[in-house]
Every structure is written in structure tokens, then in C-alpha cells.
Amino acid sequence: MPDQDLLAGELTLTGRITTASNATFLGSIGDVQVVYKPIAGESPLWDFPHGTLAYREVAAYLVSEAFGWDIVPHTWLREGPLGEGMVQLWQEQDPDHPAVDLVASDQVPETGWKQVLEGQDGTGQMVALVHEDTPALRRMAVFDIVVNNADRKGNHVLAMTDGHRHGVDHGLTFHSEHKLRTVLWGWLGDSLTPEEQDGIGRVNKGLDGGLGQDLAELLHAEEIEALSARCEHLLGAGRFPAPSGEMSAVPWPLF
Structure with a gap:
């Protein structure tokens, strides 16, 4: 379906994700x-400006x-039955092989696999939080x-049947203050690969061009400056x- 159809075609609601x-x-x-998150349905947060999560998802x-x-x-971004909101293509993940x-x-x-932490479950049994050790998941961590x-939960990582990994639920991103909260800590201290450094470089360079111009419609100036600073530091x-x-x-919760 052409992008214009996705922007202007009728958006029909078929269900609700009640765990969100x-x-x-x-x-x-x-x-x-598709998945549709109307701005009108965003819950107020103490540390993120209200009504901005959809814009952060697009950013x-x-x-x-x-x-x-x-x-x-x-x-x-587009209009829907409940007003303007974020719309994202639905991804059918592989439930039998979580990342x-x-x-x-x-x-x-x-x-x-990489172990991130260890603790007790509700029955007192010792359990470990683990994630796969793959280039695809490393790229998501970068x-x-x-x-x-600020919210990379385990179920925000979608394991696709072909081995690809998608990340979703990015409303809590781009804060100008340090907010990184993630389950993907398994490569702590590891050197970045040349491919990973090249990717960071592309983002940082883009901030001086079209990417920066597009983000200026979605984020505050200080948030874009902080994004550039994180690229430079990394x-x-x-x-x-x-x-x-x-x-x-x-x-x-972790999931």
C-alpha cells in the first residue's frame, strides 16, 4: 500500500491492547x-512533557x-478515530523464540546468551534475566x-521468524537528561564494532541535515542537542x- 494510502486511508479500530x-x-x-496510539490517550508523566509521546515514537x-x-x-503521525496519534505497522513476532x-x-x-541480573521470583525461586547475544540485538542496544x-522492557523486543529484531514502544525517549533504562545490559564495557560506530556516525551527521530538520518538528531543541552529545560521547x-x-x-516491570 502506498504511503499516501497509509496517511489518508480510513483507519478502522479492531481491538485494544489492554496491558499498555x-x-x-x-x-x-x-x-x-497497524498499531494506533492517540495522543489523547497518553497518561501524564512527571518527567516527560504531556502529549509528546507520539512525537517521540515517530522521532x-x-x-x-x-x-x-x-x-x-x-x-x-496521522488522524484517527480518537484524534491525532502515532500509527505503526504491526509486526507478527515469533512467540516461541524470545530474544x-x-x-x-x-x-x-x-x-x-548474556545474563543481565539475578533475583527471586514470586515463589522464592532464583531466576536470571537473560538476552540473546546477537548482532541484531547489539544494534538495538546501541x-x-x-x-x-527509558523503557526497553523485554516484551518491547520483537523476535521475528527470520532472525530480525524489531524494537517498539519508544514514547519514553530523547529526554535531555540521562534516562537509560533497559534490559539489554549484556555488552557492558564491550568495544563498539566498526559497523556500530558507522551507524552512530550516520545519525550524528544527519543531525546537521535532513534528520535534524525532521526532528525539529517533533522534539525540543535541547533534546536534539542532547542526542548529538550522546552520539559524540559514545x-x-x-x-x-x-x-x-x-x-x-x-x-x-521487566516485561
Whole structure:
């Protein structure tokens, strides 16, 4: 379906995702399945300006495109049955092969996975938070650092059947203050690969051109300046950062 049809075609609601903290609906535009989050359904937050989450979701898509890694599914702003909101192409994930998981502490795989933390579940059993050790998920971790993602939960990582990994739910991004909260801490201290550094460089260069102009319609100037500063710092350090500050380094709940 051409982009113009996605912008102007009738958006029909087909269901609601009741586990989401903000109003989130399933819908369709013709035969294309989408997710729709109206701005009017956003819950007020103490640390993010009210009514801006949809714009941040679109900004995250634009940065994903600048990276060139296809992390965020196609996302745009448009009018819908409940007013203007974010619309995103629906992704059918593989439920049998999650990229992030909780496993018994004595069953952490020896290879192919990274352990992030360990704790007790509701029954008192020791469990470990793990995620796969793949280039696709590393790229998502780099993306989260750059956009300052404050809410990378495990179920915000969509494992596709072909091995690709999509990230969704990017309303809590681009704050000018450090807000990184993620379950993807497995590469803490590891050196960035040349491919990862090139991706960061593309984003940073784009901020002086078309990307910066597009983001100026969605974010505050200080948030774009902070985005550039994160790119510069990450390129200068050349490695995945450690958690910093007094706030939790992981979101809650984890999934």
C-alpha cells in the first residue's frame, strides 16, 4: 500500500491492547494491520512533557532509519478515530523464540546468551534475566543508548521468524537528561564494532541535515542537542557504557 494510502486511508479500530499503560489500539488501513496510539490517550508523566509521546515514537523511527538497521517498524503521525496519534505497522513476532527471557538461575545457557541480573521470583525461586547475544540485538542496544530509551522492557523486543529484531514502544525517549533504562545490559564495557560506530556516525551527521530538520518538528531543541552529545560521547568512548546515576538501570516491570 502506498504511503499516501497509509496517511489518508480510513483507519478502522479492531481491538485494544489492554496491558499498555497508554491507550493503544489495533487497527487496519485497508488490508494493512497497524498499531494506533492517540495522543489523547497518553497518561501524564512527571518527567516527560504531556502529549509528546507520539512525537517521540515517530522521532525514534526517523533515527532508526538514519542508523539503517530497520529497528523501529514504519511509524508516522496521522488522524484517527480518537484524534491525532502515532500509527505503526504491526509486526507478527515469533512467540516461541524470545530474544529476552527469564530462566531458572541454574539453566542459563552457556553460549549465545548474556545474563543481565539475578533475583527471586514470586515463589522464592532464583531466576536470571537473560538476552540473546546477537548482532541484531547489539544494534538495538546501541540505538537505545543514542535515543536515551527509558523503557526497553523485554516484551518491547520483537523476535521475528527470520532472525530480525524489531524494537517498539519508544514514547519514553530523547529526554535531555540521562534516562537509560533497559534490559539489554549484556555488552557492558564491550568495544563498539566498526559497523556500530558507522551507524552512530550516520545519525550524528544527519543531525546537521535532513534528520535534524525532521526532528525539529517533533522534539525540543535541547533534546536534539542532547542526542548529538550522546552520539559524540559514545563515539569518543568507543564502548558500551555502564549504568550511571541514582535511578534504576532497568525498567519495572521487566516485561
